[in-house]
Amino acid sequence: MTADPRSAPEVTELSIDGLLKLEDLVDRTALTELTKSFYVLFGIPVRIYSNDGALLADASNEHEVCAYVNTLGGGRKACTETVRAVRAADPEDATKELVHPCFTGNVYRIVPLDYDSRRIGRIILGPYAPPALNDVPQTFLDVDKGLDKAKALTLLSKVPRAKPETVTRIGNHLKAALDLILFSGHKALLTSQMHLLSVRESYRELQEKNQKLQEAYDRLKELDRLKSNFLATVSHELRTPLTSIIGYSEMLTEGIAGELSTEQAEFVKTIHEKGEQLLGLIKGLLDLSKLESGTMSMRRRNILIKDVLDEVLSTLSPIARKKGVELRLDVDGVSTELRADPERLRQVFINLVDNALKFTPQGGSVTMRARMVTSSSDGEDDAGFALMAPALSKVEVRVIDTGIGIPAHERMKVFDPFYQVDSSSTREYGGTGLGLSIVKRLVEAHGGSVWVEGNEPRGTAFVVRLPPATLASGRPPAPA
Ligand SMILES: Nc1ncnc2c1ncn2[C@@H]1O[C@H](COP(=O)(O)OP(=O)(O)OP(=O)(O)O)[C@@H](O)[C@H]1O
Ligand SMILES: [Mg+2]
Structure with missing residues (x-):
C-alpha cells in the first residue's frame, strides 16, 4: 500500500458504517464477467446497479422486439418510461423479488442485493417472456396504431421464455455468487482500511515525536547559546582580578613588599602557580566560547x-x-x-x-x-x-x-x-x-x-x- 496517509480520506475508526458501497466492495471486471456468464447460460439480460442507481455491470443485447419498438411512433417514449420505472422499483424486503411488466408483455425481475443487513444494490433480470405470453397484448398495440401485429408476434416469440421459478433460481444463483465476491471484497476493504489506519497512526506518532525532538533541539540550542554567552562573560570578568592576584604574588616573591620567610615564600609560590593554572583554564574557556560562537579572530x-x-x-x-x-x-x-x-x-x-x-x-x-x-x-x-x-x-x-x-x-x-x-x-x-x-x-x-x-x-x-x-x-x- 503506497497511499499517502495525508491525502487518504479521513478514517477515524475501524467501522464500515457509511462505507459499504457495492462499487467499493467488488471489482468491476469480475462483476461484468459474472453477469456475462449468466447471460450466456440463460439468454436473459442481466444488469447490476449500485444503491444510488449507477450501472455497475451490463450483460445484454437488445432483443429484436425492442429494436422494433424503437421504430414505432410512441415506442421510444414508452420504452424509456418502462426502463425508468424498472430502475426505480425497489423491493422493500430482501427476500422479496419484484416483477415489473413491460408494455410489450415481457417482464423484468428486480432482485434486491443486501449485504450485512444493508441494501447495497439490485440485479435486474430481463426483459424475458413469461410462459403465458402467446399474443400481442393491448398495451403493445396501443403504442402505435400502425403496428405490424404479425411481425410483433414473431419478434416476441424470439424473446427467451422463462418460468417464474426458473428466474427466481437464476436470481438466487447470481446472488450467491455475488455474495462470495462481496465477501472477499469486504475483507480486502477492511484490511486496507486497517492498514491505512495503522499507517496514519504511525505517521501521527512520528509527527508528534518529530515535533518533540525539534522542540528539544531548539531548547538545547538556546541553552548552548546562553552557556556560551555566560562562559564568555564570566571568563572575562574572572580574568581581570586574577591578573592582579598573579601580579601581586609575583611582586611578593620578588621581595618588593619586604623579605618573606621560607614558609611565606612557599605559600606565595602556590598562590602564583594556582593563579596561573586558573588563568590557563579561563583562557581555554574564552577560546572555546569564541570558537563556538564563531567570533575567534584569525590572523592568517x-x-x-x-x-x-x-x-x-x-x-x-x-x-x-x-x-x-x-x-x-x-x-x-x-x-x-x-x-x-x-x-x-x-x-x-x-x-x-x-x-x-x-x-x-x-x-x-x-x-x-x-x-x-x-x-x-x-x-x-x-x-x-x-x-x-x-x-x-x-x-x-x-x-x-x-x-x-x-x-x-x-x-x-x-x-x-x-x-x-x-x-x-x-x-x-x-x-x-x-x-x-x-x-x-x-x-x-x-x-x-x-x-x-x-x-x-x-x-x-x-x-x-x-x-x-x-x-x-x-x-x-x-x-x-
Ligand atoms: N596522548 C594521549 N594519551 C592518552 N590519553 C590522552 C592523550 N591525549 C588526550 N588524552 C585523553 O583525552 C582527555 C582529554 O584531553 P584534553 O587535552 O582535552 O584534556 P586534558 O589534557 O585532560 O586537560 P587540558 O588539556 O584542558 O589541560 C585527557 O584527559 C586524556 O584522558
Ligand atoms: Mg590537554
Missing part, C-alpha cells in the same frame, strides 16, 4: 608547518627533558605552504604534544611527524569515496606517543569539552579536559580535520590534516 598568512613545529619543540623540550621523555621532530619534504594563523596552529600542537608528554611515562618518546599525503577525504573510512572524489594533497602532522593510550571506544569522545578518559577523583594527570575540544575547533577553522588512532605497540597517534594554502577555504570556525 602563508606559513610553513616546520616553523610552527620548531617552535613547539623548543617550547616543550624542557618539560620533556624534565620528565625523561624523548621529544622528536621529523619533517620530511613538506615545503608546501599553509594559509593559517601561526599562533593558533602553535596552540594546536602545543596542546597535542603537551597531552602526549603528560600521558607518556618516563623512558617513552613523543614524535611530531609531518608529511605530505594524498587523500580524497579524511578519516579512516573513506574507502568508498576514494574511488569517486579527486585526490587532494594535504599536510599531515602525526603526534605519536608511546604512552598509556586511549581505548578505541573512547577515541571519539576525547574531543568533547571537559571529557577526560579517566575522570575519577584520584586522577593523577590533572588538566580540565578542554584542550582537545579547542584543538578540534581550531583545526576545523583552518579547513582541516583531526582524529585519533592507536599507536603500535603502545600509545596514541593524533592525526591533523590541513589543506595547502592554494586550497584553504579560510572558513570561519563552525559554531558547535
